[in-house]
Amino acid sequence: MSAGGRHGVVCAGCWTADRIKRIDAWPEQDTLARIERIDRHGGGSAHNVGHDLKRLQPELPVEAIGLLGNDSDGDFLFTGARKAGMDVTQLHRSDTVQTSFTDVMSVAGSGRRTFFHHAGANDALTPDHIDLAATRGRMLHLGLVGLHAVLDAPWQQEANGWAAVLSRAQRLGLHTNLELVSIEPARLRRLALPCLAHLDTLIVNDHEIGALSERRTVQDGVTDVVACERAARDVLSMGAMRLVVVHWPRGALAITREGALHRCDSEAVPPERILGAVGAGDAFAAGVLLTLHDGGGIDAAMQLGHRAAADSLLCADAVSGVRATGMSPF
DSSP states (O other), rough: OOOOTTSSSEEEEOOOOEHHHHHESOTTTTSOEEEEEEEEEEHHHHHHHHHHHHHHHSSOOOEEEEEESSSHHHHHHHHHHHHHHHHEEEEEEEEESSOEEEEEOOOOOOOOEEEEEEEEGGGGOOGOOOOGGOOSSSEEEEEOSOOOOHHHHHHHTBHHHHHHHHHHHTTTTTEEEOOOOOOOOOHHHHGGGGGGGOOEEEEEEEEHHHHHHHHEEEEEEEEEEHHHHHHHHHHHHOOOEEEEEETTTTTEEEEETOOOOOEEEEEOOOGGGGGOOHHHHHHHHHHHHHHHHTOOHHHHHHHHHHHHHHTTTTSSSSSSTOOOOOOOOO
């Protein structure tokens, strides 16, 4: 995975301030739920995976790329990334846009969450903000597709800005990974499929792999593992990925370019200990990417991903539960 002496991970794309509101239950429309606690934390794929990587392996170089407003949320995210030890050279600031924010409703007990999102500065982020030639990282983790107006639109000769960034990254020798979000399936396919030709890995959940493949992978809230495997093989055939990984609450599977199947169960977490699932998917991705970056195998990558995801469930925010590799949870 060597790329001309490059080392570390570039986390680019979505940075947002999460206002996490823990509620007692999800209400029916026109009824009331009780907010038990409110916290402000960082969120977004680039923020979460960047922080998770630094928590898993503090010595790993992580470069942060995104666009923030010159406001209190922007200060909060910028200061947090710098304190975590990330390179914030390309964490840009703007006077003309507001920092993105998300109201996250997290249900006590289950950890299930619902997002109300204001794109703000993320809508103004362009491929020109992401100068990969000036980075030193070996891997690029990029996202979130569907939540950035300019990146979601056509860019020069590419179908969208995401494909343009990924294409540049591969020309520079970076390992590329794209993060998705569970938006309307037809829109997700339209935006994500042109990117598959420029990816080395794709790490997605059971809903997202179903959307890309047009297979029904979740029925009545239950993951159909066989359908996920078929969907992963479908998606692998659509792009250049060497590896497709699909995760769900109870497990994960991975399909290699050669067709080999790997399976790994998740770590059990008692429901009464779950405080939030807002960062579990990002924590899983961070564990997988870190293992691959360090030359580890696929099974070890999914195991670390599950451990990081389980840790993240123990905290209400997206990143503070993740602990360094080898560190005891007690």
